Amino acid sequence: xxxxxxxxxxxxRVEGIYKALFGLMTVLLVVPxxxxxxxxxxxxxxxxxxxxxxxxxxxxxxxxxxxxxLIGTIWLVVVALIASVPIGVAxxxxxxxxxxxxxxxxLINLAIINLAGVPSIVHALFGVxxxxxxxxxxxxxxxxxxxxxxxxxxxxxxxxxxSLQAVPMAFREACxxxxxxxxQTIRKVVLPNAISGILTxxxxxVSRSAGETAPIMFTGAVTFLPFLPTxxxxxxxxMSLHLFTISNSVPNMPDEIKYGTALVLISMVLIMNAxxxxxxxxxxxxxxx
Amino acid sequence: MxxxxxxxxxxxxxxxxxxVRNLTISYGEEAxxxxxxxxxxxxxxxxxxxxxxxxxxxxxRSLNRMDEVSDTMSVEGSVLFSGRDxxxxxxxxxxxxxxxxxxxxxxxxxxTIYENVALSPRLRGIRDKSTLDETVERxxxxxxxxxxxxxxxxxxxxxxxxxxxxxxxxxxxxxxDPELLLLDEFSIAVDPVTTMRIEDVLRDLKQExxxxxxxxxxxxxxxxxxxxxxxxxxxLVEVGETEELFTGSVQDQRTRDYVEGRFG
Numbered sequence: 430x431x432x433x434x435x436x437x438x439x440x441x442r443v444e445g446i447y448k449a450l451f452g453l454m455t456v457l458l459v460v461p462x463x464x465x466x467x468x469x470x471x472x473x474x475x476x477x478x479x480x481x482x483x484x485x486x487x488x489x490x491x492x493x494x495x496x497x498x499l500i501g502t503i504w505l506v507v508v509a510l511i512a513s514v515p516i517g518v519a520x521x522x523x524x525x526x527x528x529x530x531x532x533x534x535x536l537i538n539l540a541i542i543n544l545a546g547v548p549s550i551v552h553a554l555f556g557v558x559x560x561x562x563x564x565x566x567x568x569x570x571x572x573x574x575x576x577x578x579x580x581x582x583x584x585x586x587x588x589x590x591x592s593l594q595a596v597p598m599a600f601r602e603a604c605x606x607x608x609x610x611x612x613q614t615i616r617k618v619v620l621p622n623a624i625s626g627i628l629t630x631x632x633x634x635v636s637r638s639a640g641e642t643a644p645i646m647f648t649g650a651v652t653f654l655p656f657l658p659t660x661x662x663x664x665x666x667x668m669s670l671h672l673f674t675i676s677n678s679v680p681n682m683p684d685e686i687k688y689g690t691a692l693v694l695i696s697m698v699l700i701m702n703a704x705x706x707x708x709x710x711x712x713x714x715x716x717x718x
Numbered sequence: 719m720x721x722x723x724x725x726x727x728x729x730x731x732x733x734x735x736x737x738v739r740n741l742t743i744s745y746g747e748e749a750x751x752x753x754x755x756x757x758x759x760x761x762x763x764x765x766x767x768x769x770x771x772x773x774x775x776x777x778x779r780s781l782n783r784m785d786e787v788s789d790t791m792s793v794e795g796s797v798l799f800s801g802r803d804x805x806x807x808x809x810x811x812x813x814x815x816x817x818x819x820x821x822x823x824x825x826x827x828x829x830t831i832y833e834n835v836a837l838s839p840r841l842r843g844i845r846d847k848s849t850l851d852e853t854v855e856r857x858x859x860x861x862x863x864x865x866x867x868x869x870x871x872x873x874x875x876x877x878x879x880x881x882x883x884x885x886x887x888x889x890x891x892x893x894x895d896p897e898l899l900l901l902d903e904f905s906i907a908v909d910p911v912t913t914m915r916i917e918d919v920l921r922d923l924k925q926e927x928x929x930x931x932x933x934x935x936x937x938x939x940x941x942x943x944x945x946x947x948x949x950x951x952x953x954l955v956e957v958g959e960t961e962e963l964f965t966g967s968v969q970d971q972r973t974r975d976y977v978e979g980r981f982g
Contacts, residue, residue: 529789530789531789599821599823599825600825600827600828602784602787602821602825603819603821603825603827603887603890604827604837605784605787605814606782606784606814606817606818606819607814607815607818607819607837607838607841607890607891607894608811608812608813608814608815608816608838608841608842608894609811609837609841610811613841617829617837617840617841618827618828618829621828622828
């Protein structure tokens with residue numbers, strides 16, 4: 430009664446082929462990541478030490494550590510976060526909670542998606558024109574961070590909107606039915622349940638901007654500075670540009686410093702990603718519905 | 719067995735809580751409820767029965783102007799609530815606060831049990847802790863839930879069982895001090911025993927509030943409703959004393975067929 434027919438046999442073979450195919454693709458996806466990390470750890474690991482992180486680079490980076498670029502990247506990311514999060518979150522709240530469903534809203538949403546696709550070098554040139562020249566910030570952390578902020582705004586908006594829309598509509602309807610205004614509903618029910626997702630999503634997206642080079646290289650990052658910035662109107666070194674410079678423009682650069690710098694940069698991004706994913710998993714466990 | 723004359727002036731007599739005239743509800747171009755006129759009396763349970771898609775839920779939504787949060791739903795006609803045209807009420811939030819709503823599937827907000835019930839008073843600006851405590855206890859008691867949850871008011875409302883959540887939403891609706899309570903198939907996700915408890919609660923409540931109850935369970939309308947309206951295919955077929963509807967002295971054959979379970 431349960432004897433396999435020819436069709437059953439064929440289905441089983443096809444099933445096996447597809448499973449193997451999809452599995453293989455997954456392996457192919459993971460392999461490059463592992464190779465990159467493996468090579469960086471093997472070749473750069475020995476160079477990375479407490480001293481390497483907190484010693485200023487000397488001799489165009491051939492000696493010493495990466496203190497200035499490391500601190501500079503933290504400046505850039507933090508100022509970019511301060512600029513993009515309030516604007517992005519507010520815009521996402523408007524689009525998700527207030528905007529009527531019409532052609533204008535659809536157009537704005539389409540524009541946001543397209544903005545995410547603008548090449549970073551175009552953002553960089555916009556940043557030069559707008560922040561460095563027009564607003565007269567000069568080559569500065571502020572100009573570079575605002576350029577990063579504009580570049581990351583679309584992803585901030587999309588991440589926020591997704592978190593907001595993950596809050597069931599029924600909760601909003603229940604609140605509105607009680608006579609709550611939109612803002613009361615957002616404040617009492619929507620935001621408390623979305624804020625963690627918003628924060629993790631936003632940090633995740635913005636931390637990626639730590640690795641960007643093009644948007645900052647004309648607007649605020651310089652190849653060498655012997656001191657740390659003391660304010661946002663000063664230029665700074667940055668990890669990504671430093672790596673680009675020492676890999677490309679400095680002759681007789683010791684390999685382990687290049688690999689070590691790359692390892693620190695990728696670790697910064699990975700650590701922030703991991704922290705944000707861990708935070709998300711923790712919060713998912715506490716989900717209230 | 720009198721359907722109000724649509725051409726007559728809206729009744730403003732004191733025992734009419736809600737007076738609906740020529741109400742038409744559309745989604746986009748399509749009218750899903752046409753030309754409904756009826757009166758709901760003060761302190762009665764007014765049942766609405768009818769098959770799915772007959773416009774019952776949309777009718778409820780139009781009563782507290784929830785059509786305004788929808789991009790496609792539009793409403794024509796007039797609704798007098800306590801003698802005032804709801805479409806001329808400037809403060810729609812105040813209107814909605816005076817009308818409690820209970821949904822088919824219980825919506826326990828992701829707040830504690832206490833906060834679920836205290837939310838409406840808080841929205842109205844009540845901050846005094848003892849007033850809030852008193853409101854929470856009173857509303858949970860009236861919704862027949864207090865004894866089950868009094869020791870864990872800080873637990874999440876959304877983690878209660880379905881039947882408890884539905885009583886929680888009733889308590890929440892009562893915390894609005896509503897004059898009108900709209901129930902949309904409240905027992906759909908609730909076990910029969912809890913349904914009976916809630917029905918008892920409703921019988922008591924009608925001393926204080928007017929209740930409009932949409933139900934798919936014809937027998938539930940018979941048990942609870944003082945008067946019942948029958949909606950079919952976007953039209954009000956007739957309104958009558960519930961017992962008359964069920965004992966056969968109805969004008970319309972379609973009503974008789976529906977209550978006797980011959981279609982629907």
